[in-house]
Amino acid sequence: MPEARITWRGKQLNRRTVAMLQAAEKLAGRQFRIVQGSYNKGGVAASAGTHDGGGAVDLDATGLTAAQRKAVVLAMRQVGFAAWLRTPAQGNWPYHVHAIAVGDKDLSRGAAHQVAEYRRCKNGLADRGRDDGPPGYYGMTWEIHLKHHPVTGPVAQPPPNTSISLGAMAYARAHDSMSGVWGADRAQVLAWAAHPKVAAIGRHEVRPPAGVPWRVHFQQMTRKIQRRFGLPVTGVFDAGTASVMRRYGYTIIA
Structure with missing residues (x-):
């Protein structure tokens, strides 16, 4: 695992x-x-x-x-x-x-x-x-x-990433290399989409296959998410796509 x-x-x-x-x-x-x-x-x-x-x-x-x-x-x-x-x-x-x-x-x-x-x-x-x-x-x-050196007492667990930046999503549509918080946001969207409770994409699709640019892959996966939830299929992570993630507890930021 x-x-x-x-x-x-x-x-x-x-x-x-x-x-x-x-x-x-x-x-x-x-x-x-x-x-x-x-x-x-x-x-x-x-x-x-x-x-x-x-x-x-x-x-x-x-x-x-x-x-x-x-x-x-x-x-x-x-x-x-x-x-x-x-x-x-x-x-x-x-x-x-x-x-x-x-x-x-x-x-x-x-x-x-x-x-x-x-x-x-x-x-x-x-x-x-x-x-x-x-x-x-x-x-x-x-x-x-x-x-x-066993850990004693409660261990502080870092909170999961529950905020997604629309700026990062727009950047992901046109760029391959993403690092830092924006890169993490792109990865989080795909991990969410591959979760069994969402099942918009397959687990093998959280990363692009060999030879496929990240920007192309992200657009393709966005279309799959939109089809899964009956949204207009544009390949653009728009307000409608963001609203779906809000229903799953995510915070959408600029």
Whole structure:
């Protein structure tokens, strides 16, 4: 079974990754600012496909001291992330912590390769340099961490994404690459349409088949949604289509 996707702090992740981040924040004693989440295929070229699937996250480290950056990387590793501090000297990017959730079921091929490199004590970059982070956690996973540090008391569950932007829907009709909140909205609409209680599209149709652009696929799926609910079949996610989602508890925003 794939991981359960959600939108958390404006980024698309899955519940396992969010639970790991929450645990790491407690260890680090600070709230992280996420600059890139998961399921962001083609979103950032410098990521080389590592964020195409689940379990991948980048955290802002530009405003942190050297000691604070090290503490964040350590906390991430302690809960089961393959995590590194990325610096401007290594590539065309600002200071950030790049992390892959070891054992995530939705890892992209690039992310899985980085986990393998991490376990070989490498830096996860193309130069295959030595790992430059705090050692001692190369075999750690979230499940091992939980075994030794069980969660006590109620766990705050991140709320599901229940708002859909009409601006995102208009953008999806004409563009293939979508990231961040708008990309999550497009994914949420298709996930809703594929839900058994809606059954407007098949579960295999939440992503376009090989060779079909995202914008074309989204228009095709919008037409299926409109046919399912007896709406004018235009392929445009319009007010009528939005009203159907409102009946299912979604909030439609501009």
